[in-house]
Amino acid sequence: MRDTRPERSGWRRLLRRGALAAVLVLVAGALFVRSGLYNVAASSDHWPFTTWLIDRVRVHSVDTWSSFVPAPPSLDDADLLALGAAHFEGGCTPCHSRPGDPANAIAAAMLPPPPPLGTVVGSMDAKALFWIVKHGLKYTAMPAWPAQQRDDEVWAVTAFLVRLPELSPRAYRELAGMTRTGQAVQDGAELATGSESVGLTECVRCHGDAETGPLSGYVPVLNAQPRRYLERALAEYADAQRPSGVMQPVATLLTPAERRRLAAWYAGLAAPREDRPDPAPGLVEEGRRLAREGEPGTGLPPCLACHARDHPESFPSLAGQNPEYLLGQLGLFRRGARDGTVHGQIMGVIARRLGDRQAQAAAAYFASLPAGGAPALAEIAP
């Protein structure tokens, strides 16, 4: 017993000193934090070592986590590209600037400053871009996508970013719809064109006006929609009941009175006529049958039971709508992303009974109709 004593006390001494050192470090650390001596000012840079460390962590983190991103949809889709560009103009340029424009002075004073995207994104693959746009980046000012259910929107921005390095400033302006604003003159027109509500992304840029249709198939035609439906949609976006990283930020900027006027303005516009060829043989006909008769065996009611010409004001008109938008929304309904509203809960139940082909057929059928050209309820009854 006695022989082992010195050895044990050596261990003990070491342990005691270690514990003492740990306590001292903690106390010193607490005093340092409490003293406020550390300078959090963004006006001075990090230590070079800190900058290097943050940079390494970020690069490897993006590498690792973006490898779990599912395979992208076709990013060459012109409609996807246009939607991404249009949202970039509204949501991203405040910090990242337009192609060709100098960096915004305020954004340039961030730590770290938003990088010039034209040079950075070229070295990144689509999955990494998607991951950053969807999740944002810690230790930078890059925010996450406001609606995490909307991967479809994130892919649109990704599609745009992939093409960004090769875009001239002129081509960008064209693509983002900036050449489309300015013709609208009517009640609520100033609002829609952005001249009234400061900071509001102009509706017309994406959704068009009396002369032009939406700039992308993924953007809905608002012309001649029921006023109450448009108002409801804006309210649901503003309350985040209907998720969209594109529409939520815009809708929250609007007061209820502005939403009413905007809805009334678009409801009063005539719809631009677009002839859409049948995307696949027989698809429109199949959709027509589904819309008029449904498929009782699988519990599918006719679409026209709710979306006939004489449908209630709070339901959307589907006739003449963009097929890409319709199909995209059906996808959201099927994934439950639109279960946040009482209207969405009804459509969600129905949409989840649709097969892929049926969803395409229904979208193709309604897209093939002229706006306001859906049959009336009495016409479909046999």
Next chain:
Amino acid sequence: MRPPGLRRAACILAPVLLAAGCAGVQSALEPAGVEAVHIDRLLRLVTLFLALVFAGVLVATAIALAGPHAWREKLASEHLVVHAGMVFPLVALSVLLGYGIWVMGQGGSAQAGVGLRLDEDIAAAFEALPASGLRIAVTGERWWWRVEYVTADGRRFASANELRLPVGEPVPVLLASADVIHSFWVPKLAGKLDMIPGRVNTLTLEATAPGVSRGQCAEYCGGAHALMSFFVVAMPPAEFAAWLEREAAPAAEPATRAATAGRRLFMTHGCAGCHAIRGTVARGTIGPDLTHVGGRLSLGAGVLPNEPQAMARWIRDTAHVKPENLMPPFAIFTDAELRDLATYLEGLE
């Protein structure tokens, strides 16, 4: 520890309390149909027979343990083993079996459908029945009962979740399924018979007295199986004939402003996509026919009493009233709109 007296009292009381559950609209022990009477008779006979045999065994055991020597001698004889142990069971059980088979023959006869299309199968099965009387088809759906009547004069019309029968007339009821296996069981009227996809079974119901019986799906069929019930109302023949005329007729025009508003809501807000109301543009066949929904005893297949408030609750909150049922929740209506809808639908008698 509980005092032994209390435990004994509990032992005596428990069966009495349990027996109280044997009464009511869903009791096989209060038969109100011909087949149920047969089954009840069989049950009583077998129970009595078993009681007598049990008593005999007890007496024999008592003798074996404590009887006089001479009696125990007789008990041990081969004679008794042959007669009481072989001949008696053979004869008694054969007689009972024969009676049981005869009772079974009084009930349903099964016939195979061709299994191509449900509506064609049912139409063919209707054809095969004598055309002179009332015929009914009940199809099990998830989770409700589709009902069709064919009258003696050949009119065919739909109803749902309730059956009405004339007292004293045997009515053939075709039983089919639209999806999974269900089982049709009205204990007060008859034994249960399965509804099997691809087959059409026939059960003959004959009510012996007017009154209400409750039926229940007796084969687990998923989600809302436990809430898949219905009522059968047996009526005196004259009353039934009058009811049948009303039921066969299209829906009445709404009589009040509220009901008119309710009808407009019903037709434009999608209800008509799944439900039919004869005499209107509503021709949906996915959900129950609502032509005379106001005249039924219950809503949602035996789930709620049929009254305006319950109707409003069903429309708005169907997913909570009957979890997993296939109707979407219509929470889009205001309270006033729900009142109008309920007024319209409750008026459809």
